[in-house]
Every structure is written in structure tokens, then in C-alpha cells.
Amino acid sequence: MDSDKDAAGLPAAEDELTLERGALQALLGNSQAAIAITDTKGEITHANAAFETMWGKGRSAAPWAGDHGACKARRVDSGAEVMPEEWASVQAIRTGKPVAERVVQIERSDGARAFIADSAAPVFDARGGIAGSVAVLTDVTERRQIESRLQDAARKFSALFDTTSDGVWIHDLQGEIREANDAYCTMSGYSREELVGMPIS
Numbered sequence: 001m002d003s004d005k006d007a008a009g010l011p012a013a014e015d016e017l018t019l020e021r022g023a024l025q026a027l028l029g030n031s032q033a034a035i036a037i038t039d040t041k042g043e044i045t046h047a048n049a050a051f052e053t054m055w056g057k058g059r060s061a062a063p064w065a066g067d068h069g070a071c072k073a074r075r076v077d078s079g080a081e082v083m084p085e086e087w088a089s090v091q092a093i094r095t096g097k098p099v100a101e102r103v104v105q106i107e108r109s110d111g112a113r114a115f116i117a118d119s120a121a122p123v124f125d126a127r128g129g130i131a132g133s134v135a136v137l138t139d140v141t142e143r144r145q146i147e148s149r150l151q152d153a154a155r156k157f158s159a160l161f162d163t164t165s166d167g168v169w170i171h172d173l174q175g176e177i178r179e180a181n182d183a184y185c186t187m188s189g190y191s192r193e194e195l196v197g198m199p200i201s
Contacts, residue, residue, distance in 0.1 A: 034116075034137040037123070038089050040130060054116065054137060056109030072107035076115070088120035089135040096122050096130055103140060115144045175200050 034051035036044045073082040084090065088099035098121040105115050120135040161168060167184030169177050180188075180195045188195065 034139075036089070036135045036137075037132060038093070038135065039132045040093060042090050042093060042133075045132070051137065054108075054114070054139065055106075056112065073104045073116075076103050076105060087135075088118045089133045092120040092122045092133040092135075093130055098122070101138075103144070114139055114141045116140060169195065169200075171200050 031048060032050055034048065034054040036047040036051045038044050071082070071084075071087065074080065075082060082104050085094075088102070091099045099119055101117040101119040103115055103117050105113055107113055117138045117140050118135070119137075120133045122130050123132045123134055125131040161179075161181050164181065165183055167181065167187040169180040169184050172178050177195045177198045177200060180190075180192055182192075185192055185195065190198070
């Protein structure tokens with residue numbers, strides 16, 4: 001009797017599984033982020049086109065079969081090489097916890113470099129055990145370049161602001177002074193601390 005119930009429920013379970021697989025394929029196929037799914041050994045079982053092209057020349061250039069040592073990458077903060085066990089997908093499998101986005105610089109198969117945000121989350125099976133991970137890599141090269149240009153512009157402005165012999169002050173929308181350079185402090189007879197918050201009218 002129970003086997004009849006099990007057999008009757010099998011088509012519905014197969015339909016649900018087909019639907020889930022279709023949704024996964026649609027997600028992988030339509031995402032601009034590079035997505036890879038790994039098993040418990042870190043071997044890539046599925047990856048989208050964005051993941052393949054992120055490494056330079058498609059599937060043959062991507063770090064397959066869990067060979068994280070083939071992933072040439074450096075930490076942005078220190079310039080140190082990213083070791084195989086430091087990749088977010090490996091960390092997610094090892095700890096069973098999501099790994100937040102962290103930026104590394106990769107070297108593609110053609111030698112070009114790019115900044116990517118590496119993050120991952122563990123995937124659990126029906127019993128609650130770790131079945132693998134989902135890694136999401138986002139190309140943030142353009143964002144990093146914009147940030148670098150903004151920092152350069154801020155340094156140049158600061159150097160000009162601090163060294164000009166003209167008295168300069170900056171006010172907010174309420175008309176209160178927010179910053180003043182040394183030349184303006186000398187001209188006005190007030191210290192910078194006294195000027196900050198002072199109304200301009």
C-alpha cells in the first residue's frame with residue numbers, strides 16, 4: 001500500500017525536480033555575475049557562460065576540477081597570492097557558512113588582469129549536510145578604476161586646498177563653514193576649529 005503511494009507521488013516529485021533544474025539553468029544562463037556550483041571536493045559541477053569568460057577564453061581557460069591552484073589571483077590589500085584554500089567556495093564548504101564579498105585581482109588566461117568580488121555560500125542536502133557550494137564572482141574592475149580616480153582627484157584637491165595662498169573655505173547647504181584652509185584662518189584671525197560651524201553670513 002505504501003509503495004503505491006510512493007509510486008503515485010513519483011511523477012509530482014519528478015515534475016518538481018524538473019522545474020527546479022529549469023529555474024537553476026535559467027538563473028545561471030541569464031545572470032551577468034559569474035556563477036559556479038561545486039561539489040564537496042570543490043570540483044565545479046555547473047558554471048554559467050559569465051564564469052567561463054571571466055577567466056579569458058571560455059571553459060578551457062576557467063579553473064575546472066577544483067584546481068584552485070590554477071586560479072592566479074592576488075589579494076588587493078597585501079598583494080599576496082591567493083592560496084587554494086582561501087577561495088570563497090572552499091571556505092564555504094569548510095565552514096558551512098556564507099563567505100562575504102572580498103575583492104581580489106585575477107590574472108586571466110591571456111595575461112589580462114581584472115578585479116573580482118569573490119563570495120560563496122554552502123549548499124546543504126536534505127539531511128543538513130554540506131553538499132557543495134555556490135560561488136558568485138563579480139567583475140568590479142571598472143568600479144575600482146572609478147574609485148581610484150576619485151581618490152586621486154581628492155588628493156589633488158586636498159593638496160591645492162592646503163597649499164594655496166588664497167583663503168578658501170567650504171560651506172554646507174545651511175550656510176555653515178565645514179572646512180577652511182590655513183590661509184583663510186590667517187586672514188580671518190580664527191582657528192580652523194572656531195571656523196567650523198560658523199555661519200557665512
